[in-house]
Amino acid sequence: MGRSRCSCRGPARCTCSVAQCSHGFGLRGVARWTAQVPASDLREMAGDGKLTVSVETADLAARYQGVVPLASGGLAACLEAYFRDSEQLPTRIWLAANSQSAAGLLLQRLPERRSKPSLVLCDEQDPAEAWNRIDQLASTLTEAELLELPQRELLRRLFHEEDVRLFEPAPVFFRCRCSRERVQGHSQVAGARGDPQYRGGARVG
Numbered sequence: 388m389g390r391s392r393c394s395c396r397g398p399a400r401c402t403c404s405v406a407q408c409s410h411g412f413g414l415r416g417v418a419r420w421t422a423q424v425p426a427s428d429l430r431e432m433a434g435d436g437k438l439t440v441s442v443e444t445a446d447l448a449a450r451y452q453g454v455v456p457l458a459s460g461g462l463a464a465c466l467e468a469y470f471r472d473s474e475q476l477p478t479r480i481w482l483a484a485n486s487q488s489a490a491g492l493l494l495q496r497l498p499e500r501r502s503k504p505s506l507v508l509c510d511e512q513d514p515a516e517a518w519n520r521i522d523q524l525a526s527t528l529t530e531a532e533l534l535e536l537p538q539r540e541l542l543r544r545l546f547h548e549e550d551v552r553l554f555e556p557a558p559v560f561f562r563c564r565c566s567r568e569r570v571q572g573h574s575q576v577a578g579a580r581g582d583p584q585y586r587g588g589a590r591v592g
Contacts, residue, residue: 389444393466397436397457400424404433410445413562428461438465440473463491470495479522483530490533492541494525521546 394405401424406416424432436457443450453473458464463480470478479494496518524545532541542551 389442392439392441392443393462394439394441395429395433395436395457396439397430397433399432399434399436401432409562412557412559414559415561415563428459429465430457430459430461433457438462438469440466440469477518479525481525481528481533483533485534488534492525492528492533494522521549 388410390407390409392405392407394403395401396403400422401418401420404416404418406414408414429438430436434457437454438457439452439454441450441452453469455465455468455472458468461482463482466480467478470476476498477496481492483490496514499514528541528545532544536544538556539553542553
């Protein structure tokens, strides 16, 4: 029970962007910019900044945070670096979005348990060899497939020789305690006071 948050800050046109997800898949986000932001990767939009990933419990009793530099590969590369450096978990992430939808695939090698063998997706005895094979299969994924194919068909195409289990989907929905009017009003007041973080625009989504 809790929530996770990704926040990006940099000196370029998009000075700040934040996305938060609760344990129930409730999402909210906000972005601030000083000029028109071109359609490009995260580093080009935000500049030489940092991505902060935070995970906290619902009662705020525990909080974990990792910070990684913005990578030229975009948000997926930044998150892969976070899992590698902060969590020590080999991770691959593929992201795609258009004007109508967004989709992603996360592939992660979980730590092995000493008490019993780890569960892997294929029959090789060597977990490293199994991970490399699954990674290579997933790397054939295209952006069009990620956006357009149903989950079952997508997994069948990528891992048709593996014993893959598909769990019931969970709905993702917008959830924010603030209204658009409240956030926009706060941004206008802060901008009038000369706060550089609020100069330009703000968009809540």
